[in-house]
Amino acid sequence: MKLSEINMSILTTFVIVHLVTLGAIMSTDFHPSYLLWTLGLYCFKWLGFTCAVHRYFSHKVCRTSRWFQFVLAVWGTLTMARSPIRFASGHRQHHLHSDSRHDLHSRKEHGFFRAYLGWVISKAYHEDQLGRVGDLQRYPELRWINRYYFVPNVGLLALLYAAGGLPGLVYGGLLSIIVVWHVAFAITVMLHTLGKPAYETHDESKNSLFLALLTFGEGWHNNHHANMASARLGHERTQIDIGYWVFLGLERVGLIWDLKKSIEPRFYKRVSPPLGQRPTQIATATPGECAEAA
Ligand SMILES: [Zn+2]
Numbered sequence: 113m114k115l116s117e118i119n120m121s122i123l124t125t126f127v128i129v130h131l132v133t134l135g136a137i138m139s140t141d142f143h144p145s146y147l148l149w150t151l152g153l154y155c156f157k158w159l160g161f162t163c164a165v166h167r168y169f170s171h172k173v174c175r176t177s178r179w180f181q182f183v184l185a186v187w188g189t190l191t192m193a194r195s196p197i198r199f200a201s202g203h204r205q206h207h208l209h210s211d212s213r214h215d216l217h218s219r220k221e222h223g224f225f226r227a228y229l230g231w232v233i234s235k236a237y238h239e240d241q242l243g244r245v246g247d248l249q250r251y252p253e254l255r256w257i258n259r260y261y262f263v264p265n266v267g268l269l270a271l272l273y274a275a276g277g278l279p280g281l282v283y284g285g286l287l288s289i290i291v292v293w294h295v296a297f298a299i300t301v302m303l304h305t306l307g308k309p310a311y312e313t314h315d316e317s318k319n320s321l322f323l324a325l326l327t328f329g330e331g332w333h334n335n336h337h338a339n340m341a342s343a344r345l346g347h348e349r350t351q352i353d354i355g356y357w358v359f360l361g362l363e364r365v366g367l368i369w370d371l372k373k374s375i376e377p378r379f380y381k382r383v384s385p386p387l388g389q390r391p392t393q394i395a396t397a398t399p400g401e402c403a404e405a406a
Pocket residue numbers: 206210303304317333337
């Protein structure tokens with residue numbers, strides 16, 4: 113990756129957050145119970161990522177009110193993946209061009225470093241691609257959070273300090289950011305490397321129970337590439353998908369509706385049928401055709 117391709121302000125922010133976190137941990141007393149702050153915030157933020165940023169904003173797997181959409185945007189922004197608009201733009205490109213040279217984080221095309229960290233600090237990721245996220249850009253409050261994504265994060269840090277003092281701030285606020293970031297970078301590589309495919313999706317996407325447990329359902333990534341319009345990433349009863357359970361809960365209390373539950377892929381056929389079922393005869397299509405249809 114060339115130096116001219118790097119967004120220096122993002123790289124600087126990235127380095128500073130790491131150094132501040134390291135310094136804060138080194139200068140704070142440690143007790144193993146403090147790691148419960150990290151675990152709790154990790155779960156909270158990852159659910160925000162998979163439910164809000166990925167499934168709702170990137171794929172519109174349900175409908176909701178405008179005020180709850182803003183709540184989802186704030187929740188998703190707490191992963192420090194910049195904003196839902198930013199991620200949705202890059203992620204829709206990923207589905208359109210999976211594992212081709214236009215895929216920002218394809219390990220197969222660009223190598224490990226670009227797939228792990230390079231895409232996040234690249235200028236290409238931070239360029240505005242308004243054409244792909246026009247449905248999100250038309251809301252002023254989403255444009256605001258795209259610009260001021262750090263505001264909810266600073267608010268959360270203040271809240272954690274008020275609730276838990278220095279351990280809350282350092283282990284809940286700062287360390288959880290670092291953990292969420294590196295798990296996000298690692299799974300970007302592993303979702304197209306580790307596990308097995310269930311569908312012939314013309315890309316390297318795989319399904320992995322380990323990654324699904326780590327990320328509340330994101331590990332069923334090949335299922336997701338086969339049917340990206342569905343809220344369900346786990347297509348079989350044994351495929352644990354906690355993110356989908358959250359959607360079912362939100363639907364039950366009336367905060368969302370029109371949840372897309374169908375898992376039937378429109379274009380792709382299974383590599384092997386689920387136990388006890390006959391193979392489904394489905395015509396195949398290119399990834400681009402499928403992404404446009406979704
Ligand atoms: Zn993928």
